[in-house]
Every structure is written in structure tokens, then in C-alpha cells.
Amino acid sequence: MTTTLFSPALAARFDKLVTLYPVKRSALVPMLLYAQDEVGYLSEPVIAEIAERIGISELDVRNVISYYSLLRTQPAGKFHVQVCTNISCMLRGGNEILDHCKKKLGIPNKGVTSDGVFSLEEVECIGACSWAPAAQVNYDFHENLTPESIDKVLDDYRVKSRDGSAR
């Protein structure tokens, strides 16, 4: 690629990624996720560049995006709060944690705060069943939650956002 939307490190990673598999297209799902991590969401130009790198149509790329729940085509908050309410979490107060986050952040499920710092999503099982209720903020797990402890978690991220530390 002569021009790229991605950082030199990510572009170099993508150049290597497509060579690892028997077919280039196997790099598609990881590329989409890593691109989203850097850019924030899968924008039109991101989709176009990835389609070109893999050598498939943009439609093909969109088709794949729509299947995977972590992939998004709209911006989320800088800190994406994902609260699990599946069975093991539900039994230990997952719904209450979700309700608490809605109130605290003042946004509904799938909402983004007006300052763009937080977004909230009710998610399916994240693999923290024995340490329920649990949530992920971006990729970080927060477990054995109570309304008090999730308050602390969110406050800490709020401070982080003011520090300007990256996602």
C-alpha cells in the first residue's frame, strides 16, 4: 500500500498478517478488530483500505462486519463499558449493575455519553462466570462487581480520560 490510514506499526503488522495464512482472507477478522482498536470504529475509508489489502470487495467486508458483535461501524465512547447480564451474571446481580451504569452515565444501552468518554452495552457471556457479575471496559475485565465497585471503576476511567491516557 502506498498510502494508509493506519499508523506505521499497524500498517506493518497488516503487511505481515496477510502472509501468515494459506489464504489472505484469513487475516480479515483480526485486521478489522485491530483497525477498530486504532481508529475507534470501522469507517468507510477503513473498510475500503482493508478490502483492498485483502483483495475482496467492500461488500464482502461489510458482510463479515455485520456478523461479529465486537465490530462496529459507528464510534463508541473512548471507554466502552460492556456489562454481562447472561445467566451466571444475572443470578449475581448483573442486571442491577447494568441499571446502575445507565443511571451513573445517564445513557441507555448502546448509548454514548455526550462528551464521548463512555459508551454502554449489555453483552452476552464474556467468560467471567465464576467471578460474576462482570463487565469489560474495552478489553479489561472487571469482576465480582457491586454498584460501589463499578462506581470506582468508572470514576477511575473518567480520571484516565482527563489525563489523556490512550484507550
Place this chain on the structure above:
Amino acid sequence: MATLSTHPDCVPLVSCRFGKGATEIDRYIELAGYESVRKALALGAEGIINEMKASNLRGRGGAGFPTGLKWSFVPKQSSKPKYVLVNGDESEPGTCKDRLIFEHDPHSVIEGVIIAGLSIQARMGFIYLRGEYRYLLQIMERAVAQAYTKGFLGKNIFGSGIDFDIVTQTGAGAYEVGEESALMESLEGKRGIPRIRPPFPAVVGLYGGPTIINNAETIATVPHIFRIGAADYAKLGTERNGGTRLFCLSGHLNKPGVYELPMGYNLKKMIYEVGGGIPNGRKLKAVVPGGSSTPALTVDEIDIGMDFDQVGKAGSMLGSGGVVVLDETTCMVEFALRTMKFYRHESCGWCIPCREGTDWLEKSLTRLHNGGGVDQDIENIRYLAENMLGRTFCPLGDAAAMPTIAFVKKFRKEFEDHLDGKGCPKHYAAEPEPALV
């Protein structure tokens, strides 16, 4: 971050290196790491498969298929390259065991992949982790890089003249990708739509080549079998159910956690002794024995050994090892509804019984739970679920139907208590009733 729980009855085999710094390859080698692959190299392909058969190891993903037998189905001659694929797309609600393996002992997964590869003369393996497990992917990638540095992966591994590569892969959020054929589609960069079988992956799998697909726990167990010997491994468990497994205890328990216990361990003991019993002096109502897709067991059904055959005999499945415990305060309609909401969300929509069935079941259960149900709803729920069974490409349809049938059958009284406009006696904030159109 995730830690193993222990109890005097635990048998630390797969977990024997957890918490001991074994993510570092030198430490792993100190703890007898990569010795099993040397033994396997000496045994050769046939020897490996015989050892695996003798171990009585059965797949830890849920179906419990004998691992050695699965490997033996891969044809010796193949015009296409053969592959090993590790399923670390752990997503079955109630299951959080593979996380511990990737976090604490990533080299055991690598070693297992190499041994599996040797048994079928594959030259490449893939380790697929769910997208949510980003920190584990980083641990796994680092471990793979270390193994390359040591010459355990790449060209001429262990000086054997054999080349073997491993690629780690991330998913991006999809329960269905945990199904073997959907997993292969995902790894090929597509939507995770299941493939019709036969042909099975052992014959036509990844990139059209013969493929071994195993759950991460199954693969991580392999080096331990070669470490202690298949006969000794088999003896840890029960008849036809060799070894130990990581049980994930969750829900209404005093000591939820992931515990490594022998196959066949008594479920009642698991709940009351290992898991510390039910909190707040409450009574047990039900147990989901092997992840959300397995039919719930009632209080009278839990005095059983937790192996594939005994749980099967009790009308459920050992599944993925996710034991979810429900106390007497749980509303079974709400629990059934939450389970169905999950399957509706995860259905890929490829086949109609699953796509439509999960949707209508969620609607019906929501209406019933909110007090808008009519008598016929309960029968309709049962009938709908029964008609999904065995009529879908992949087991997701069954996974949604099986628990639902059991909920209606075993807790019918609770469903009936929601009728006559009463709604849930326990629900704290009823949501608006959806229209059934």
C-alpha cells in the same frame, strides 16, 4: 487476573502449572514442559493415537467425543495439507475455564497442538481465541514467539526434521463460531455460518484439508497424558471418561470458582462441599450442569457423578463444564427467558427453525414473564422447542431447545403461576409487553 480455586478433593493435573510462572518458556521447561512432545516424537503417529485412545480423554468442548478416535479419522494420505485447530472461542454461558489455561499455561496448548499435529502429519496449527480475550491473545502470541526462538516451532522442530508452524487468531464476538464448522469459516475470513456435514472436518476441514479441531482444554490436556502416561491418566476418571476436568462453578454458591476435579465427581458434593453450598441459608432449586445449553437438573437429580455417561443418563449433558447453581428465589421463567434471549441474539439466521424458533420463543417467554401469557403459551413453548430439535445445520438450535424443554417439563408449575395476568411474582421491573404478531 483469573485464578484457579482449590479444594482438598481437587486433582491438579491440567492446572498443575497454574500460578507458577509457566507463561515463561524456561519456567515451563523446568516444570517438565516440552518433554511430552519429545515422547510423542519417539512414539510416532500411530503410537500417539494409541496413547490418546488409551487415555479415554473425551472432548472438553461439550460433545464429549473420544479424542483419540477423532484423531484417528484423519486420513493418512491427503492431497491437501492437514491442520490442527484449537477452539478457544469459549462462549458457552457458564464456562470460563479456557481463560485460565491461556492465562497460566499457554505452552501446554502449544505442546498439545504439536502432538496433535504429529499424530496426523500436519505442518500447521491455529489457536483461535474469542475476541474478548485480548489479554490472553497477547499471552499466547508471546508464548508462540518464545517457542519459535527455542526451535520448538518452525523448521526442524526439536531436531526431528519436521517443520511445524502455529498461528494465533482472534475472533470478534460470536458464540456460534464455537461450533467447529463455523469456526473454520471464521478462520477463513468469513461469516461464521456452519457447514453441512458430512464431510466432517477430519476429512474436509480448514481450507478443504483434513483437520483436527479440539477444545482448548482438550488440547492442553494432551501433554499431561504423555507426561503421566495414558493408563494413569485414564485411572483418574471413571469408565470411558478419563482424567480430570476444569469445572466452572457459578451462580448461587458461597465459593464459586474454577476447580479441577476428577471426572465422575459427585455433583451434590461439588455444590455443597467444593462450592461451599448455597448462600444466605437458602435452598437449592436447580442446577445447569454443563453450560446454558444443557437441560437443568432438579434437586432430586443431582446425586450423580459428573461424567459424560452419568449426566447423560440423568437426561442432561456434561457439556462444557459450566455448573450454574440456582437457589429457590430464582424465577425459572426469567431464567429460561434470559437463556433464550442469548440464543436468539447468537443465532446466525442461516436455518429457519433456529432463526424463527429462538425469536418466537423469546417473545413468548417475555410475554409470559410479564403477565400477558395465555394457557396455550406453555404448550406452544414446549412444542416450538421440540420442533427445533435436530432440524438445524449446527447444534445452536438444539442448544436453545434442549434447556427450554426441560424448564417447561420440570418447572411447569412456575410457568403456570405466571398466567392469569399475574406476571412474575419476583420480577422487580416488568418491561413493556411485546406484541405477538
